[in-house]
Amino acid sequence: GTILVNDQFLDRVNGTVDIEDRGYQFGDGVYEVVRVYGGKMFTAEEHLTRLFESAEKIFLKLPFTLEELTARLEKLMDDNQLDTGIIYLQVTRGASSRQHHFPQEQNAVLTAYTKEVARPVKDMSAGVKAITTPDVRWLRCDIKSLNLLGNLLAKQEAVSKGGFEAILHRDETVTEGSSSNIFIISNNTMYTHPATNLILNGITRREILKHCANIGLQVAERPFTLDELKNADEAFMASTTAEVMPLTSINDELIANGAPGNWTRKLQEAFETGVEKECGA
Ligand code: PMP
Numbered sequence: 001g002t003i004l005v006n007d008q009f010l011d012r013v014n015g016t017v018d019i020e021d022r023g024y025q026f027g028d029g030v031y032e033v034v035r036v037y038g039g040k041m042f043t044a045e046e047h048l049t050r051l052f053e054s055a056e057k058i059f060l061k062l063p064f065t066l067e068e069l070t071a072r073l074e075k076l077m078d079d080n081q082l083d084t085g086i087i088y089l090q091v092t093r094g095a096s097s098r099q100h101h102f103p104q105e106q107n108a109v110l111t112a113y114t115k116e117v118a119r120p121v122k123d124m125s126a127g128v129k130a131i132t133t134p135d136v137r138w139l140r141c142d143i144k145s146l147n148l149l150g151n152l153l154a155k156q157e158a159v160s161k162g163g164f165e166a167i168l169h170r171d172e173t174v175t176e177g178s179s180s181n182i183f184i185i186s187n188n189t190m191y192t193h194p195a196t197n198l199i200l201n202g203i204t205r206r207e208i209l210k211h212c213a214n215i216g217l218q219v220a221e222r223p224f225t226l227d228e229l230k231n232a233d234e235a236f237m238a239s240t241t242a243e244v245m246p247l248t249s250i251n252d253e254l255i256a257n258g259a260p261g262n263w264t265r266k267l268q269e270a271f272e273t274g275v276e277k278e279c280g281a
Contacts, residue, residue: 002079004072004089004112007064009079012113021109023092026100027147030054031090034073035240036082036114040279044070046203047240051091054144060093063108076112085116086241090146120242124268127248127260128164130237132226133157135168135175135198142197154178165237167250170198172225180239181205182247184232185263189218191228204238204271211270217263234261244268 003012022028032051035042048066055062064072073087089112096103137150154166155178166178176182176199183192183205190212195201212219229235235247235255244267246260255261 001114002076004076004110006110007072009075015111017109017111018095020098021092021095023090023094023109023146025098027145028058029090029092029146030058030060030144031088031146032144033240034087034089036077036085036087037275037279039077039083041073041077041087042275042279043203043207044073046206050144050201050203051089055091057140057143058093058145059102060091060108061106062091062110064110069110073112077114080114082114082116084118085114087112087114092146117241120245123164124243124245125260127246127258128237129162129249129252130165130167130177130235130247131158131161131163131251132167132169132174132229135170137168139197141175141199142195142201144200151178164245165242165247167229167237167247169226172227173223174226174229175199175223176202177237177239180237180242180245182229183208183236183238184224184229185217185234185261186228186232188263189220190263191220191222191224193223194221202238202240204240204243207271207274208238208244208267211267211274215263215266215270217266230255232256234264236260236264236267244271 001012002009003015005015032047034044034047048069091108091110094107094109133154158166167182168175174182175193181202183190193199233256237245246264248258
C-alpha cells in the first residue's frame with residue numbers, strides 16, 4: 001500500500017527511518033489513530049487538533065497546518081481505497097546525533113499509513129472481560145506520546161489472563177484503560193475520570209459525554225474507586241477502535257448479571273447514529 005512520509009506518498013517498501021530518529025530511540029514524538037467509516041474520517045478535526053496540542057506540550061513544532069495534514073490524510077485514504085479501517089499517524093522530533101536534549105534544528109518526521117479494520121461488532125454485542133492493574137505510568141498521560149511501555153505492560157498482563165483490557169488505578173482510584181477510557185453507570189448516573197493529567201481525554205469519551213444529555217443519562221466527571229467499579233450497575237470502555245465496548249467481568253467477577261447494560265446499549269446506538277450522521281456509513 002501507499003504510505004505518507006512528510007509530504008511524500010511512497011510505496012510502503014520505500015519508506016525508511018533513520019536509526020537515530022528520536023522517535024525510534026526515545027519515543028520522542030506524538031501520534032493519533034483516526035477511524036474511517038465508509039471512506040470518511042470520523043471526528044478528524046478533534047483528533048488532529050489533539051495531535052497539535054500533544055505536540056505543543058512536548059515543544060515540538062509541526063511543519064504543516066491542520067488543513068495541510070487533513071489534505072494529505074484524505075489523499076492517503078483515497079490512494080489506499082480505504083473503506084472501513086484506521087489511519088495511524090505519528091510525528092517524531094526527527095533524526096539527530098543521539099543526545100537527550102533537543103537538537104538545535106528540529107526536523108520533525110511525519111509518517112502515516114492506513115489499515116483495514118472491521119468494527120468489533122461481536123465483542124460490542126457480547127461484551128468483554130477486563131482485569132485491573134496498578135497505573136505505574138508517568139504524570140502526563142494527557143499527552144498522546146509514543147512512549148507506551150506502561151500501557152503495553154498492562155495490556156500484555158490483561159491478554160495473558162484472557163482479558164480484553166487492563167483497567168489502571170492509582171491507589172483506589174480508577175484512571176483509564178491501557179488503551180481506552182473507562183466508564184461506570186450506577187443509579188442512572190455515568191461516572192468517568194475527569195480530563196486531568198492522569199488520563200488521555202479520548203475523542204470517543206468526548207462523543208459519549210455529548211450523547212448523554214440526548215438520551216437522558218446523568219453525568220458526573222469525577223474519579224471512581226475500584227470498589228465502585230466492582231459494584232457498578234454497568235461498566236464499559238471506549239476508544240477510537242473499540243467504540244463503546246461493554247465490560248461484563250472484571251478480574252473474573254461479573255459486573256451486575258454479566259450482560260451488557262441498557263444505558264451502555266443506548267450509548268452504543270447514539271454513538272452509531274453520530275457516525276452515520278458524520279460519515280453516512
Ligand atoms: N486512553 C488511552 C491511554 C488510549 O491509548 C486511548 C486510545 N488511543 C484512549 C484513552 C481513548 O482515546 P480515543 O477515544 O481518542 O481513541
